[in-house]
Amino acid sequence: xxxxxxxxxxxxxxxxxxxxxxxxxxxxxxxxxxxxxxxxxxxxxxxxxxxxxxxxxxxxxxxxxxxxxxxxxxxxxxxxxxxxxxxxxxxxxxxxxxxxxxxxxxxxxxxxxxxxxxxxxxxxxxxxxxxxxxxxxxxxxxxxxxxxxxxxxxxxxxxxxxxxxxxxxxxxxxxxxxxxxxxxxxxxxxxxxxxxxxxxxxxxxxxxxxxxxxxxxxxxxxxxxxxxxxxxxxxxxxxxxxxxxxxxxxxxxxxxxxxxxxxxxxxxxxxxxxxxxxxxxxxxxxxxxxxxxxxxxxxxxxxxxxxxxxxxxxxxxx
Numbered sequence: 001x002x003x004x005x006x007x008x009x010x011x012x013x014x015x016x017x018x019x020x021x022x023x024x025x026x027x028x029x030x031x032x033x034x035x036x037x038x039x040x041x042x043x044x045x046x047x048x049x050x051x052x053x054x055x056x057x058x059x060x061x062x063x064x065x066x067x068x069x070x071x072x073x074x075x076x077x078x079x080x081x082x083x084x085x086x087x088x089x090x091x092x093x094x095x096x097x098x099x100x101x102x103x104x105x106x107x108x109x110x111x112x113x114x115x116x117x118x119x120x121x122x123x124x125x126x127x128x129x130x131x132x133x134x135x136x137x138x139x140x141x142x143x144x145x146x147x148x149x150x151x152x153x154x155x156x157x158x159x160x161x162x163x164x165x166x167x168x169x170x171x172x173x174x175x176x177x178x179x180x181x182x183x184x185x186x187x188x189x190x191x192x193x194x195x196x197x198x199x200x201x202x203x204x205x206x207x208x209x210x211x212x213x214x215x216x217x218x219x220x221x222x223x224x225x226x227x228x229x230x231x232x233x234x235x236x237x238x239x240x241x242x243x244x245x246x247x248x249x250x251x252x253x254x255x256x257x258x259x260x261x262x263x264x265x266x267x268x269x270x271x272x273x274x275x276x277x278x279x280x281x282x283x284x285x286x287x288x289x290x291x292x293x294x295x296x297x298x299x300x301x302x303x304x305x306x307x308x309x310x311x312x313x314x315x316x317x318x
Contacts, residue, residue, distance in 0.1 A: 006113040009173050010183045012106035012158060013166065016079035018072040020086070022094040025070045029063060032089055034210055034232070036223040040065040045132035045147065047218050049210045050082060051228035055235070056206040057213060058085060060198070064134040064147060071134070073147065073158070075200035089227070105166025107173070108149070110156040110183075117180060118146060118157045121169060126157050139165055152191035190274045193284055196247060196314025202256070202272045203245055203284055211241045212286060214314070243268060243286045247316040251280040252307035254300055260287050261299040261306070267291045270300060287311065
C-alpha cells in the first residue's frame, strides 16, 4: 500500500450487524421505520430510524439490499433490541433475523483519499458509490462488503467481513512502513460533536423523536403508514416539534445530563460533552425551539453548580 496522508481509519467492530431474510423483509422494514424502503434493488441502501409506537427513537440503522437478504448496520449492543422489535411485528410475514455481530468485523476508512485506500485493500474502487449503498469486494480469497457511510469527515467507507479478515485489514493499516493514522476514541467523539452527529444512548434515545433529533432527511411523508407515523405527521403538520438538538460551548466543564436554563427555567438538557480544542467544553443537547437562538447565552446546571454556555448551530466551529 502506498497511499499516505488525507486518510485515516477507525475500528467499528463493536457495531451491530443483523441479517434479515425472507420474501417480506423490505415490506416489514418499511412498515417499522421512517424512510421509504419500498424499492431496494440489490446494492442500494438507506439510513432510516426505528421508532416506538410513540415515535421515539429506538435506533438509527443503515439498511443495505444484499442479494437474498437485507443487512442492517446498527449501533453497538442494539441487535437484541432491534430483533425483538422486528419479531413483535412479524405475524404472517416471511421474515427471519440473524444477529451476526460477533462474527463480523467493521473497519471504517475515512478522508478525502479513502476510496484510494479501499481500492488498494480490495481491488474495488468505491468512489462512485452513493451514500449508504454497498458493493461486493474481495480481500485475498475472502468476500467482504464495502458500504459508504455518513461520516465526520468528507468521505467514509466501511469494510465489512468476517472478523479474521478485518483483523488482517487492521494489521495492514497499522504496518509501520505504510501506516495510515488510526483515529482515537476521544478524537472521534470530538469530531462527532463538532459535526452534530447523534449517537445511541445520547441524542438517540426513547426520550426524543427524529424531528427533534434533526433527522427530517431520513423521514418520508409520502410512503404511507409505519409505526409512529401518525405522531410524526401530527408533529410536522401542526408545527408541534417542541425541542431541537443544538451545539453548546462553554468555558466551564459541562457534563452530560446537565439542565439547560433560560431565566432560571429548565428548557433542555445536555446529552454529550467533550473537551474543547481551546478551553472548556463543547457538547450537544436538546433545547426548546423558542429558546434555540444561535449565539444566545444560556446557563447549565447540575448539583447546584451553574455556569454559562453559548448555543451554536450544527455543525459548529470550536
